[in-house]
Amino acid sequence: MAHVVAIVAPGSMGAAVGKRLTGNGMRVLTSLAGRSTESVQRAGSVGMVAARDEEIAAADFILSIVPPGDAVDLARRFVPALTASNSKPVYVDCNAVNPTSVERIAAAIAPTGSPFVDCGIIGPPPMPGDAGPRFYASGTAANRFATLREYGLDVRVLDGQLSAASALKMSYAGITKGTQAVGAAMLLAATRAGSADALFAELNESQAAMLAFLKRSLSRMPPKAYRWVAEMQEIADFVADDPAARALYSGAAQFYQQIAQDFAGEKKDVDALAAFLKKHV
Numbered sequence: 001m002a003h004v005v006a007i008v009a010p011g012s013m014g015a016a017v018g019k020r021l022t023g024n025g026m027r028v029l030t031s032l033a034g035r036s037t038e039s040v041q042r043a044g045s046v047g048m049v050a051a052r053d054e055e056i057a058a059a060d061f062i063l064s065i066v067p068p069g070d071a072v073d074l075a076r077r078f079v080p081a082l083t084a085s086n087s088k089p090v091y092v093d094c095n096a097v098n099p100t101s102v103e104r105i106a107a108a109i110a111p112t113g114s115p116f117v118d119c120g121i122i123g124p125p126p127m128p129g130d131a132g133p134r135f136y137a138s139g140t141a142a143n144r145f146a147t148l149r150e151y152g153l154d155v156r157v158l159d160g161q162l163s164a165a166s167a168l169k170m171s172y173a174g175i176t177k178g179t180q181a182v183g184a185a186m187l188l189a190a191t192r193a194g195s196a197d198a199l200f201a202e203l204n205e206s207q208a209a210m211l212a213f214l215k216r217s218l219s220r221m222p223p224k225a226y227r228w229v230a231e232m233q234e235i236a237d238f239v240a241d242d243p244a245a246r247a248l249y250s251g252a253a254q255f256y257q258q259i260a261q262d263f264a265g266e267k268k269d270v271d272a273l274a275a276f277l278k279k280h281v
Helices: 012-022 037-045 068-084 099-112 142-151 164-193 196-206 208-218 222-238 243-264 268-279
Strands: 004-008 027-030 061-064 090-093 116-122 134-138 154-157
Touching: 004 012, 012 027, 012 037, 012 142, 061 068, 068 090, 068 099, 068 222, 090 099, 090 142, 099 116, 099 164, 099 222, 116 142, 116 164, 134 142, 134 164, 142 154, 164 196, 164 208, 164 222, 164 243, 164 268, 196 208, 196 268, 208 268, 222 243, 222 268, 243 268
Parallel strands: 004 027, 004 061, 061 090, 090 116, 134 154
Antiparallel strands: 116 134
8 A cells, every 4th residue: 555645835845746756656645724825726736635734644754845944833733633643654854954953843743652754855856757856864764764765756864863864954055055155146246346257257267167056056046045044044053063154154044035135126136147147158
């Protein structure tokens, strides 16, 4: 009998993961309480079935895929339903949170009797024909979560402590998204100073791989910047033992907040960044 998975919530990643699972014969539940019309339509288009919390708590797995700032509250929301459930699904936190947040989420779930898995998703939402993102998983129940490989998820189990997956996610995102923040800030600064053409020429000659990365990633960054604010704050907490590193990622969070506000408003910086990337494709 196929497993039943619940995914909360049906955002761009959650819905795409749901589509991958339903496409491989799995029944996928989700919560649509308080969700937008767009979310409801997105869930329905990929075959996800609306369910109450009590029904979700009877699934085999619950995948929490929400903005980082909502991860702890979501776990606490399901505590009553999980406590009452006889099924005790594996609760998999797939959010971009730091190890300290993971411990808080695990502590909330522990009294319910449901096994807990820490998971870090690296890569974009799955698309038809690709392998999809990597689901790095840690914790004693990680091998149970890995059974979803049979349904199209690339699950990779990590050794080490419970929060090993989130430590990897924080480190990886700190490099990739941190680099994007630095790159975008410098491209905008060069544009304002009138040296964008010279900067492009030098990068193209001496840092071709970096330039290719920036051109590819920054063209897609502005619409996602609002989601990366909390992620940078989580990374700042992850490196909190190093005051300079913490300040670096707190600054990245502020930069992405600035880009997000600009994207929703005048698009002054967003358009300038787009012009640079288009001019130098």
